[in-house]
Every structure is written in structure tokens, then in C-alpha cells.
Amino acid sequence: MVVGSGLRYIELPRRDSLFLTPPSGLMKYKILIFHLIELIASAAIPNTAKKRFPDAIIVGVKKSGTRALLEFLRINPLIKAPGPEVHFFDKNFNKGLEWYREQMPETRIGEVTIEKSPAYFHSKLAPERIKSLNPNTKIIIVVRDPVTRAISDYTQSSSKRKRMGLMPSFETMAVGDCSNWLRANCTTKTRGVNSGWGAIRIGVYHKHMKRWLENFPLTNIHIVDGERLITNPAEEISATEKFLGLTPVAKPEDFGVDPIKKFPCLKSTDGKLHCLGKTKGRHHPEVDPLVLSTLKEFYGPENKKFYQMINQWFDW
Numbered sequence: 001m002v003v004g005s006g007l008r009y010i011e012l013p014r015r016d017s018l019f020l021t022p023p024s025g026l027m028k029y030k031i032l033i034f035h036l037i038e039l040i041a042s043a044a045i046p047n048t049a050k051k052r053f054p055d056a057i058i059v060g061v062k063k064s065g066t067r068a069l070l071e072f073l074r075i076n077p078l079i080k081a082p083g084p085e086v087h088f089f090d091k092n093f094n095k096g097l098e099w100y101r102e103q104m105p106e107t108r109i110g111e112v113t114i115e116k117s118p119a120y121f122h123s124k125l126a127p128e129r130i131k132s133l134n135p136n137t138k139i140i141i142v143v144r145d146p147v148t149r150a151i152s153d154y155t156q157s158s159s160k161r162k163r164m165g166l167m168p169s170f171e172t173m174a175v176g177d178c179s180n181w182l183r184a185n186c187t188t189k190t191r192g193v194n195s196g197w198g199a200i201r202i203g204v205y206h207k208h209m210k211r212w213l214e215n216f217p218l219t220n221i222h223i224v225d226g227e228r229l230i231t232n233p234a235e236e237i238s239a240t241e242k243f244l245g246l247t248p249v250a251k252p253e254d255f256g257v258d259p260i261k262k263f264p265c266l267k268s269t270d271g272k273l274h275c276l277g278k279t280k281g282r283h284h285p286e287v288d289p290l291v292l293s294t295l296k297e298f299y300g301p302e303n304k305k306f307y308q309m310i311n312q313w314f315d316w
């Protein structure tokens with residue numbers, strides 16, 4: 001639903017209770033009345049800026065380019081977002097709805113409020129909780145090859161723990177220690193992928209996607225190709241603007257390429273590049289090709305299930 005339609009949750013008394021059970025019976029009736037009140041109020045009151053619940057949420061996937069997507073969407077002056085990740089529907093849920101709304105920027109009718117918290121994608125509770133707040137919320141999911149995603153996830157964790165020397169190699173974490181095996185025998189069958197490790201588990205996209213599709217129709221979900229967001233950002237941003245019900249403003253000229261990291265950056269009119277910070281576009285470790293092919297083999301059938309679910313195909 002386009003922002004400003006008036007169909008938005010407003011000051012419901014003790015709205016936190018909405019999350020305990022899906023709205024039903026009397027509660028549905030109350031919600032309808034509050035929607036009507038807001039419709040009338042928005043017609044009568046001038047279009048003042050105020051904090052509103054998000055119209056759209058970038059729910060993940062972690063390490064797939066969610067920050068780049070949000071920062072690039074800001075090219076559109078009608079898109080407003082809080083700076084930091086809010087993590088309401090996973091970590092901060094007990095802080096209540098008023099806390100959540102307080103984190104949002106002030107917007108006017110016609111503007112789109114959007115937040116991004118990439119851990120929502122693999123959270124068991126987030127989909128249902130978001131639906132309970134607003135079943136019309138637009139869901140945005142950035143995806144990339146789960147093998148690259150796992151390496152990126154590992155790189156982030158190891159950058160935190162490296163100083164303490166706590167992190168084994170990516171290969172050891174992903175498929176166990178190969179040193180006891182003849183390399184020729186060192187395959188998925190002999191070693192097995194450590195599918196319980198978070199970096200691997202998050203990439204089994206269809207398992208998480210199932211929960212989103214149980215709560216939102218596919219038409220309310222927009223999938224962003226995280227690889228194309230790097231190679232052709234203008235196209236991915238325009239498609240997302242359209243999904244948000246906005247006229248696209250992103251153009252290829254708005255982007256340049258970081259000469260060192262080779263990732264796209266925003267380009268201002270004076271030609272200056274504004275790139276993401278040093279925690280984005282990190283240098284990845286070189287991974288043993290045997291481990292890479294083992295992971296590719298592991299993810300192959302899982303990816304297919306995901307493609308079928310979303311009716312969209314990627315070449316991973």
C-alpha cells in the first residue's frame with residue numbers, strides 16, 4: 001500500500017497486545033475503527049510530519065547488501081529511514097510499539113518510511129509479528145549466492161575475534177578439518193557440511209522464506225538481486241522504488257565505483273564518491289576450491305527449492 005493512503009496503525013491503546021495473538025473478533029473491529037479515525041483525521045488535519053510505523057522493511061538477508069540497498073534508496077527524497085538497525089521484531093520486541101515508532105524518522109503523508117534489520121529474515125518470530133502490526137507491510141529481501149554470503153558472514157565474525165585468536169579457518173568451520181582425509185576423498189559425503197553453523201544455516205533460504213510466505217503474499221515481497229546491486233545498482237534501486245509505489249529517480253549517473261574496493265558508491269553532482277564505511281566491502285579470505293565446490297554442491301538443491309518458492313531464478 002502506498003504511503004499516505006491512511007490505512008496505517010495509529011495510537012491504538014496498548015497495541016502491544018496485538019502481538020500476543022493475531023488480531024481477531026473484537027480486536028479486528030477495533031482496528032477497523034482506528035483505521036477509519038485515521039482516515040478522517042488525515043483528511044481534516046494538515047499534512048504534518050510525524051513518526052510512523054514503517055511501510056516497508058528490508059528484512060535481510062544479512063551480508064547480502066542490505067546497507068547498500070538502504071543507502072542507495074535514499075536518493076529518492078520520498079524515502080525516509082532510521083540510521084541504525086532497529087531490531088525491534090527480534091531483539092527489542094519487549095520495548096513495545098511506542099519505542100519502535102520512536103525510532104522512526106518523521107514523515108509526511110506521501111513519504112515512505114522504511115527500516116532495515118537483516119536478522120529478521122532468519123528470525124522465527126519476526127514474520128508473524130510484522131504481520132500483526134500491519135499485514136500490508138512491504139517486505140524487501142536482498143539475496144546473494146549463499147556461498148559468498150557465508151564467507152562474508154565469516155569475515156565479519158573473524159574480524160571481531162581475530163584479535164583474540166579465537167576463530168578457526170572458514171574451511172574448518174564450514175566442513176570440518178580436512179587434514180585427516182586424503183584430499184581426493186574429502187567430499188561432502190565424507191566430511192559433511194556443518195549445516196548447523198549460522199553462516200551456513202542462514203543461506204538455506206527456502207527454510208526461512210517459508211515463514212515469510214506463510215504470513216505475506218508473494219506480491220507483497222520484493223526480492224533484490226544482491227549481485228546485480230553491485231554490478232547495476234540503478235536498475236535494482238529503480239525496481240525497488242517501483243515496488244514501493246514511487247516513481248523511480250535513481251539513474252546510472254548517480255553511481256560511481258570505488259577505485260579500491262570496486263563496489264558502487266553514490267556520486268554527488270560535483271563527482272565526489274560517497275562509499276559505504278570500512279565494515280562494508282571487506283577483503284575476504286581465499287577459500288580452498290574443494291571446500292567451495294563442496295558448499296556449492298550442498299546448496300544446489302536448497303537454492304532450487306528457494307527459486308521455486310519465489311518464482312525467480314538465479315545462477316548460483
Ligand SMILES: Nc1ncnc2c1ncn2[C@@H]1O[C@H](COP(=O)(O)OS(=O)(=O)O)[C@@H](OP(=O)(O)O)[C@H]1O
Nearest residue numbers: 062063064065066067068118152263264280281282
Ligand atoms: N556498494 C557496496 N559497498 C560495499 N559493500 C557492498 C556494496 N554493495 C553490496 N555490498 C556487499 O554488502 C555486504 C554487506 O552486506 P549487508 O550490508 O547486508 O551487511 S549487514 O548484514 O548489514 O552486516 C558486503 O560484504 P563484505 O564484502 O563481506 O564486506 C558487500 O559484499
